[in-house]
Amino acid sequence: MVTDTPWDFYLFVGISLLGYKxxxxxxxxxxxxxxxxxxxxxxxxxxxxxxxxxxxxDQVPFL
Known part of the structure; x- marks a missing residue:
C-alpha cells in the first residue's frame, strides 16, 4: 500500500535525529x-x- 506521506522518514528523523520517543x-x-x-x-x-x-x-531604489 502506497501512501502520500512518507511516515517512515518522519519517524526516522523524529526518533533518531531529534530524540523523540x-x-x-x-x-x-x-x-x-x-x-x-x-x-x-x-x-x-x-x-x-x-x-x-x-x-x-519601499527598499527598492527607483531608476
Missing amino acids: LDEFLKITPNLFMKEYILWLKMNNPDAIQEVETVYV
Whole structure:
C-alpha cells in the first residue's frame, strides 16, 4: 500500500535525529516538528539551508 506521506522518514528523523520517543512523536504538531528539524539542520549542516533576505517595495531604489 502506497501512501502520500512518507511516515517512515518522519519517524526516522523524529526518533533518531531529534530524540523523540514514539508517544512524544505522535503528540507533536507538524509545525513544531518542522521547526525542530530545521534547527537541527542549521546546527549540524549549516550549508543545507540558505537564508533568504526579504526586500520590501519601499527598499527598492527607483531608476
